[in-house]
Amino acid sequence: MALLQIAEPDAAPAQRAQRLAVGIDLGTTNSLVATVRRGIPVVLPDAEGRPLLPSIVHFGAHGVEVGYAARDALVADPQNTIVSVKRLMGRGLADLSDARRFPYRFIDSPGMVRIETRAGVRTPVEVSSEILESLRVRAEASLGGALAGAVVTVPAYFDDAQRQATKDAARLAGLNVLRLLNEPTAAAIAYGLDNESEGIYAVYDLGGGTFDLSLLKLSRGVFEVLATAGDTALGGDDFDHRIYCWALEAARIGPVSPSDTRLLLIKAREAKESLTTHASTPLFATLSTGERIDLMLSAETSTTITATLVGKTLLPVRKALRDAKLAPQDIDGVVMVGGATRMPQIQKAVAGFFGAPPLNNLDPDQVVALGAAIQANVLAGNRATDEDWLLLDVIPLSLGLETMGGLTEKIVPRNATVPITRAQEFTTFKDGQTAMAIQVVQGERERVADCRSLARFELRGIPPMVAGAARIRVTFQIDADGLLSVSAREQTTGIEAAVTVKPSYGLADTDIARMLEDSQAHAADDMEARARTEAQVEAERILAATKSALDADGDLLDARQKAAIDAAMTTVRERLAGADRHALQAAVVALNRATEQFATQRMDRSVAGALAGRSVDVLARD
Amino acid sequence: MIDFSQDYFALFGLPPRYRFDPQALELAYHTLQRAVHPDRHASGDDAERRLALQSSARVNEAYQALKDPVVRAQYLLSLRGIDALAETDTALPMEFLQRELERREAMAEAQARGDPGGLEALLQQVRADAAALQAALADRLDGETWNAAREAVRELRFLTKVAADLEAAIAEGEG
Numbered sequence: 001m002a003l004l005q006i007a008e009p010d011a012a013p014a015q016r017a018q019r020l021a022v023g024i025d026l027g028t029t030n031s032l033v034a035t036v037r038r039g040i041p042v043v044l045p046d047a048e049g050r051p052l053l054p055s056i057v058h059f060g061a062h063g064v065e066v067g068y069a070a071r072d073a074l075v076a077d078p079q080n081t082i083v084s085v086k087r088l089m090g091r092g093l094a095d096l097s098d099a100r101r102f103p104y105r106f107i108d109s110p111g112m113v114r115i116e117t118r119a120g121v122r123t124p125v126e127v128s129s130e131i132l133e134s135l136r137v138r139a140e141a142s143l144g145g146a147l148a149g150a151v152v153t154v155p156a157y158f159d160d161a162q163r164q165a166t167k168d169a170a171r172l173a174g175l176n177v178l179r180l181l182n183e184p185t186a187a188a189i190a191y192g193l194d195n196e197s198e199g200i201y202a203v204y205d206l207g208g209g210t211f212d213l214s215l216l217k218l219s220r221g222v223f224e225v226l227a228t229a230g231d232t233a234l235g236g237d238d239f240d241h242r243i244y245c246w247a248l249e250a251a252r253i254g255p256v257s258p259s260d261t262r263l264l265l266i267k268a269r270e271a272k273e274s275l276t277t278h279a280s281t282p283l284f285a286t287l288s289t290g291e292r293i294d295l296m297l298s299a300e301t302s303t304t305i306t307a308t309l310v311g312k313t314l315l316p317v318r319k320a321l322r323d324a325k326l327a328p329q330d331i332d333g334v335v336m337v338g339g340a341t342r343m344p345q346i347q348k349a350v351a352g353f354f355g356a357p358p359l360n361n362l363d364p365d366q367v368v369a370l371g372a373a374i375q376a377n378v379l380a381g382n383r384a385t386d387e388d389w390l391l392l393d394v395i396p397l398s399l400g401l402e403t404m405g406g407l408t409e410k411i412v413p414r415n416a417t418v419p420i421t422r423a424q425e426f427t428t429f430k431d432g433q434t435a436m437a438i439q440v441v442q443g444e445r446e447r448v449a450d451c452r453s454l455a456r457f458e459l460r461g462i463p464p465m466v467a468g469a470a471r472i473r474v475t476f477q478i479d480a481d482g483l484l485s486v487s488a489r490e491q492t493t494g495i496e497a498a499v500t501v502k503p504s505y506g507l508a509d510t511d512i513a514r515m516l517e518d519s520q521a522h523a524a525d526d527m528e529a530r531a532r533t534e535a536q537v538e539a540e541r542i543l544a545a546t547k548s549a550l551d552a553d554g555d556l557l558d559a560r561q562k563a564a565i566d567a568a569m570t571t572v573r574e575r576l577a578g579a580d581r582h583a584l585q586a587a588v589v590a591l592n593r594a595t596e597q598f599a600t601q602r603m604d605r606s607v608a609g610a611l612a613g614r615s616v617d618v619l620a621r622d
Numbered sequence: 623m624i625d626f627s628q629d630y631f632a633l634f635g636l637p638p639r640y641r642f643d644p645q646a647l648e649l650a651y652h653t654l655q656r657a658v659h660p661d662r663h664a665s666g667d668d669a670e671r672r673l674a675l676q677s678s679a680r681v682n683e684a685y686q687a688l689k690d691p692v693v694r695a696q697y698l699l700s701l702r703g704i705d706a707l708a709e710t711d712t713a714l715p716m717e718f719l720q721r722e723l724e725r726r727e728a729m730a731e732a733q734a735r736g737d738p739g740g741l742e743a744l745l746q747q748v749r750a751d752a753a754a755l756q757a758a759l760a761d762r763l764d765g766e767t768w769n770a771a772r773e774a775v776r777e778l779r780f781l782t783k784v785a786a787d788l789e790a791a792i793a794e795g796e797g
Contacts, residue, residue, distance in 0.1 A: 178664060222652045315796060322789060381665035390656050416686065419660060421679040479675060480660040 023372025157230030
């Protein structure tokens with residue numbers, strides 16, 4: 001028989017507390033936060049029990065709203081309601097082939113596009129951080145404490161600038177980023193650990209705005225990514241847009257306002273979702289101009305108008321297979337991830353290509369967040385003894401250097417397993433040369449101009465020597481997040497050359513530092529201002545309600561009651577003008593208390609009024 | 623954590639031979655990564671994490687080198703002080719060059735007429751030639767006939783480049 005163990009009073013519990021860690025899927029359309037509870041990964045819902053947070057941020061007249069509240073402002077205030085911000089991360093205006101699709105006032109600036117909103121100019125990093133902040137607050141409320149860290153997922157095909165932007169957004173939201181994890185890999189963890197699978201799997205991940213295809217080998221608890229390919233500007237959004245274009249054409253309607261565009265895109269999305277379970281669906285809308293759209297969209301038409309998009313997803317599938325030197329029949333299973341994979345035409349195309357029905361066992365909206373939560377739990381140091389799995393991921397794009405004549409020299413090929421260290425030696429071109437500039441690019445093309453410039457950095461402090469005598473060893477390091485860092489050393493003298501990396505895209509560290517300072521300095525002010533506004537709105541609402549009650553039923557009150565309510569109202573009115581929010585809230589509470597009795601009396605009267613005129617026998621029969 | 627002065631074969635506990643058991647390499651690779659990967663040291667201090675990053679990168683570098691038939695051959699030669707791809711010594715046999723020149727022309731023609739089937743056939747041929755060459759290379763390396771091995775490495779590298787160009791051409795054709 002076990003003896004009960006009794007701890008000494010006040011002694012600290014011997015057991016180490018679980019460190020609170022979450023996985024966050026920062027999606028184009030929806031975002032989620034998940035954690036591991038008693039060994040089981042679970043999505044953390046909001047206070048209303050909804051697991052998803054729409055990735056929408058509204059810069060409204062009374063502050064910032066995120067999620068469902070922001071979604072409600074989509075049609076009324078399209079220019080200040082930011083959707084699909086993920087498509088803008090780490091991107092300049094020139095990169096956005098579909099910029100005109102967004103109703104925003106874009107400002108082109110070196111590095112990343114910025115958006116002019118009611119609240120001022122915002123970078124995509126800041127907009128994303130609002131979403132992440134909202135998820136952090138949700139998780140902390142749900143778990144009852146501050147988070148030790150988070151794993152944030154990114155599309156596997158995100159380049160360095162897009163990854164860096166995502167990490168910056170998480171830092172800005174007050175998160176300690178344990179790891180950036182590729183979305184298809186996260187899905188594979190959730191799926192593989194759930195099914196104890198072995199073999200080669202393809203993860204087909206079609207999200208709201210991005211497409212990834214990863215090939216993984218699962219063996220003896222190792223998840224090894226063999227190859228990944230994708231398109232960071234292809235997703236469910238594009239299918240909505242195709243249906244939207246079809247609707248305008250079919251209804252013979254010309255260009256529409258940003259509000260009507262938003263309305264029609266919402267209708268297009270609803271139609272797309274309805275076609276998952278129906279053979280045809282109505283698409284009905286009344287535009288602000290009074291024009292009406294009243295159409296039927298059949299599954300067949302939908303398949304025809306989106307065939308190009310479906311075909312576009314198969315290109316990266318072929319590329320990844322080629323890179324991994326595999327054929328479709330070598331794949332043991334295809335895991336479907338992302339809400340957009342619910343579309344029947346996608347299911348059919350994938351089944352056709354691989355010659356086998358794809359796997360849909362786990363909720364395609366949640367599987368990425370669940371996998372991220374499992375990884376976060378392990379990275380935070382909560383690994384259980386039986387959890388001995390390991391993840392080996394790759395970089396999606398080759399890394400190269402600019403050489404003479406604007407050509408690239410590859411130093412790290414795509415699909416190389418991270419982390420990676422590569423050293424390259426450079427020498428000087430002139431006698432006494434003490435500095436040189438090196439350009440790092442990411443991409444598969446031969447010419448520098450066709451690749452994405454990652455960083456341009458200068459080496460300074462090279463000891464003066466004759467031309468060609470210096471041996472400068474530059475080390476490129478890609479960490480487990482897939483992010484690049486650079487260091488340099490002159491070999492003959494051992495002098496460390498100073499490296500300043502100027503990111504060509506994304507934000508410089510000083511920008512991030514400034515944003516962090518701004519947000520911390522202003523956070524307290526912002527919250528106070530918002531709380532005051534809310535208190536004022538509430539006070540005005542109560543005053544108006546009390547006044548109309550007095551007008552209707554003031555005769556119910558005796559003089560003493562009437563005087564008490566009048567006095568309470570006067571206090572609220574006086575404090576409404578003042579700056580003291582707490583005093584105002586106290587006055588509102590007092591007014592509510594003063595009218596409690598009055599409210600009961602009014603209720604009695606209205607019940608009596610409703611009963612008046614009916615005879616006693618009628619009431620008895622009822 | 624790991625001994626950075628060890629050669630790649632010693633790192634994985636394998637004999638320094640060209641022909642080897644790929645399963646044994648993979649198993650050794652996984653075992654090492656389980657010990658050193660940054661994910662295994664995420665809650666450690668800065669120094670531990672830096673060391674994990676460096677060690678894991680070294681294990682990846684060694685694994686990539688041994689997995690690749692050309693790099694593995696080059697590496698084996700370099701362990702004996704032979705630089706197979708020295709810039710001063712790039713000679714290839716006339717007959718080999720002649721064949722590859724013709725292959726280049728066939729590739730250009732197939733590309734010009736937009737013939738993915740033709741490119742695919744060429745790729746299969748190159749791969750078959752490379753496989754034959756690799757078998758010959760294995761005999762020479764493991765038989766320690768270094769000079770003959772050096773020539774085969776250069777030819778194999780050439781064929782690898784041709785195959786890569788063909789793959790790129792096919793990919794481009796697909797859009």
